[in-house]
Amino acid sequence: MTAWILIAAVGLDLLIGDPEVRWHPVRMAGRGIEWIEAALRRLKWDGRVGGAALVILALALCGFPVVAIVLIAASPAAQFAAGTVIVYFSIALGSLLRTGHDVRSALEAGRVDDARAGVARLCGRDVDRLDREGLTRATVESLAENSVDGFTAPIFYAALLGPAGAWLYRIANTLDSMVGYKNEKYLRFGRAAARLDDILNFIPARLTAVLLSLWSPVARGRVRDGWRCMWEYARLHPSPNAGWPESAAAGALGLRLGGPAYYFGKETEKPFLGGGLRPPVPADLLLTARLVTGASLTFAALLCGILWL
Structure with a gap:
């Protein structure tokens, strides 16, 4: 895969977003x-x-x-077009x-139900139980994790693996989002997808x-605070990965x-992350968006640099 494919796919994603259509490949x-x-x-294969x-x-x-499309694309132009579309639909x-912007706007306007609808698109928790502060906190967490x-x-x-690698990752992640739950129905059946x-x-x-x-300053924080908090609290999270971002x-x-x-109607105990004492407010969602954007685009730029080597 070339860096130009990545640049084109990211550009399309930022400009157009993820189309909400029935024929979307992920759907x-x-x-x-x-x-x-x-x-x-x-077949009773539910274990x-x-x-x-x-x-x-x-x-x-x-x-x-x-994978077949990637292999069939013979000319450089076809490879570029196919690769761009595949990566675009994978991010x-x-x-x-x-969605983070929509939640912030709804909270600032006092439209709590609209904010709940937005948070429901970001995570799987029971949003009806969340108040204004809880909705803000859930959105900050989701923006960081979902980046x-x-x-x-x-x-x-x-x-690492070309456009097909992005798509295979997307399938694996979709599997986890659908069956990777620790409830009675999926505790055993969803274990492989979760792992x-x-x-x-x-x-x-x-x-x-x-x-x-490293991008903490755009969120009015300090690099050392983000770094210290990451190393101190990440391992407390029940997920081996979500606690880091x-x-x-x-x-x-x-x-x-x-x-x-x-x-799913049941309370799940999770550790608190971070030593801050002030409650989150909707303005924090703008800072989180800046933080996520900076880190994400830096990640993409670094990968482009590697691909150009």
Whole structure:
């Protein structure tokens, strides 16, 4: 893959965003995953073996068309066009930032229900239980964490394995978002998808956290605060990866993030991240967006530099 493909894909993402259409490749992959899961459950393959089969079948069936397109594209122009489109549909930084902006605007205007709808697009927690402060905190956390899932991780694998690498990562991440839950239905069946997502995000999450720390000044913070908070709190998070960008953002913003959250009607205990004492306010969402944008585009620029070598 060339740096120009990455530049073009990122440019399209920031300008156009993620189109909300039924034929979106990620939505189609999601429907494919639902179909495979239903078939496996009909066969009573609803344990760990069935979950592993789901991962293998989803990567094979949903990934094959994209891999075939990459292999078929013969001319440089066709390779550029195919690669750009594939990477573009595999990333979602533009939509992430727009959703964060929508939540901030809704909170500032007192439209709490609209803010809840926006937060529901960013994370899986029960938004009906969140007040203004809780919605703001959830959005800050989601912007930081999803900068990995939605941008730095897919372009990392695009640079490493080509456009198909970005798409295969997107399938793996979609699998985790659909079945990687620790509830009665998915604790065993979703284990393989969750573990694969943990492995794939291990390096990108930590690299992103470092860059978030370095960009602390745009969030009116200090680099050393973001860095210290990252190393002190990241390992407390139940996720092996999410705690890194969230802790870095907490240090950069001077906030305390995390804490108990509700998922599927049940309270989940989570540690607090960061030593800040002030409550988050909607204005923090603008600072978080600046932080995420700076770190994400720096990550992309570094990858472009490597691809140009």
